[in-house]
Amino acid sequence: MLVEAWADVFTGFSKVVESPPQVKQVMYRLPEPWNHEFPFLIWSEPDEVGSTISQDGFWRDCIAHLSNVERMRQRYPALPARPRVLEIGGNIGACTLAFAAIDCEVTVFEPLPKNFAMLAQNLRLNPQLAERVQLYPFAASDHTEESVAHCQAGNAGNTVVVPKANADPKQSQSSLTAQPLEGVVGGNYQSFDVWSLPLRWFLAPSTDQQYLNKAMSTSFNIHRGKNEQPNAAFNFVKMDCQGCEPAAIRELFALCKATRTELPATLAFEYSPVHWQYVLDSRRHGTRSPNSSGEGLDKMDIFRDLERYYDIADNSGRNLDWESQLDVVLDLCAWRKNQTELRLP
Numbered sequence: 001m002l003v004e005a006w007a008d009v010f011t012g013f014s015k016v017v018e019s020p021p022q023v024k025q026v027m028y029r030l031p032e033p034w035n036h037e038f039p040f041l042i043w044s045e046p047d048e049v050g051s052t053i054s055q056d057g058f059w060r061d062c063i064a065h066l067s068n069v070e071r072m073r074q075r076y077p078a079l080p081a082r083p084r085v086l087e088i089g090g091n092i093g094a095c096t097l098a099f100a101a102i103d104c105e106v107t108v109f110e111p112l113p114k115n116f117a118m119l120a121q122n123l124r125l126n127p128q129l130a131e132r133v134q135l136y137p138f139a140a141s142d143h144t145e146e147s148v149a150h151c152q153a154g155n156a157g158n159t160v161v162v163p164k165a166n167a168d169p170k171q172s173q174s175s176l177t178a179q180p181l182e183g184v185v186g187g188n189y190q191s192f193d194v195w196s197l198p199l200r201w202f203l204a205p206s207t208d209q210q211y212l213n214k215a216m217s218t219s220f221n222i223h224r225g226k227n228e229q230p231n232a233a234f235n236f237v238k239m240d241c242q243g244c245e246p247a248a249i250r251e252l253f254a255l256c257k258a259t260r261t262e263l264p265a266t267l268a269f270e271y272s273p274v275h276w277q278y279v280l281d282s283r284r285h286g287t288r289s290p291n292s293s294g295e296g297l298d299k300m301d302i303f304r305d306l307e308r309y310y311d312i313a314d315n316s317g318r319n320l321d322w323e324s325q326l327d328v329v330l331d332l333c334a335w336r337k338n339q340t341e342l343r344l345p
Contacts, residue, residue, distance in 0.1 A: 023118065025125075028097065029057035034066065036101040038126050041118060042092065048155040049091055059094035064315050065238050065268055066102055068333055071317065072236055072266045078340055079235050079265060082132075086234040086264070088140045088248050089241035093119040100129040104236070111139035111194040112149050112159055141196040141244060142251035149194045160242045160275060161194060162282035199248075199255045233261040239269035243279030246302045253305065262343050263309055267334040273327055299326065310334035 028040035037057075042050030053059055069083060085099045090110035096119060099106045110116045116137045123130035139147060139161045152158040237252060239245045249267070256263050276299055303322055306312060313319045315331045322330075 023121075026054050027057065028053060028094070030066070030098060030101060031058065031063070033070075034102055036098075038097060038101060038129065040094075040097065041121050041125060043118070046154050049094060053094060058098070061240070062095040062098045064331065065095055066098055068266060068268055068315070069099070069102065069104065069236055072335075075335065076235075076265045076339060083235040084233060086237045086252075088237070088239045088244070090119050090135070091115050091240075093122040095238065096133060096135075097122060097126060097129050100126075100132040103132075105132050107134045107136070107234070109136045109138055109140040111137065111147075111161060111196075112151060113137075113192055113194075114151075139194055139196040139241070139244060140199050140248050140251065142198055142247045142254065143196065144198060144201070145196050147194050147196040149192045151190050151192065153189060158242060160279055161196060161244055162279060163196075164193070199251050200258055233259075234264045235266070237264045237267045237269075239267070242272065243275035243277075245269045245271070246276065246280065246299060247283070249302055249306065256343070260343060263336055265336045267306070267310065268315075269332055269334075271322075271326070271330040271332055273329070306334050309338075310336055 022044035023041045024044050025039055025041055027037050030036040040053065042053055049059055069085070072083065073079065081103075083104050085104045085106045087096055087099070087106055087108040090096050090108040092115055093108075096106055096108050108119070110119055116135075120135060123133055123135065139149070146164040147161050148164050149159050149161045239248050241248065249269075252264070252267075255261075280299065300323075303312070311319055312322050312332060312334050315333060317333070320330070320332065322332075
């Protein structure tokens, strides 16, 4: 059964669909050692995340992230008792609420209207967890522009966000990227207008409000939970945004430098060569806004920058020779080399 005020959440979503899709409520169950459970809404229609939660009681990727949070707590004992998590790509909230359930403060970005609406509903269904969550309806990036999200049917987690100038799949196939969009998100996909905005605009003082005001006038209300003040000091960062990771990592470094906050202890992210290359190609050839800073991104440079401050490992904790494995999908964790704190000059 739908919780109250569903229509309020769909203020922006109503532009994309005539009526909200059907949902059903299940119990989300975290296994040992956490043993938490809470009500959770999933789509009634077939969807990879929802179907897995309905069958297993949890989304498998989230368990790996929770395990890495526990490793982080042991590896960096000076961190606060309630770690601050930045989640870039929240989907419908499977990991968001799981982070909150193990006593983390969570700041989450989710640009896809359908996902955002469901995530917001799951927060309303769990007010005790929602107090620890700040939710933003934008794609986190290192620049500002109107964008388009291409979403695979039946798997909203497989969504790529590209500049609106490059939104035409036929144009992308012929001149901008080395691969067709169908090879990235599948042959059956939907496209939605979204906004890409820098983390600094939410988590550090900003003077230029032109794009932010425009985006806010065409999007959802921001949910700030119990903590009304944004904070740029994160301990754990989870990035699952199908190719936006290079821009997000670059912006994260810029945010820490601008606010003089320490680098996060742990970065968890997926490296997908297909998604990374598609988004990087789209950005490289896109028409960019005057205040954009996204030119010149290269995956090798991103890894080299990370390696200056972090040990790069797989999810089991095994250090990785990443240069020899950039042709396969990798679930990675970057562990800060400095045990106490590290600030960028």
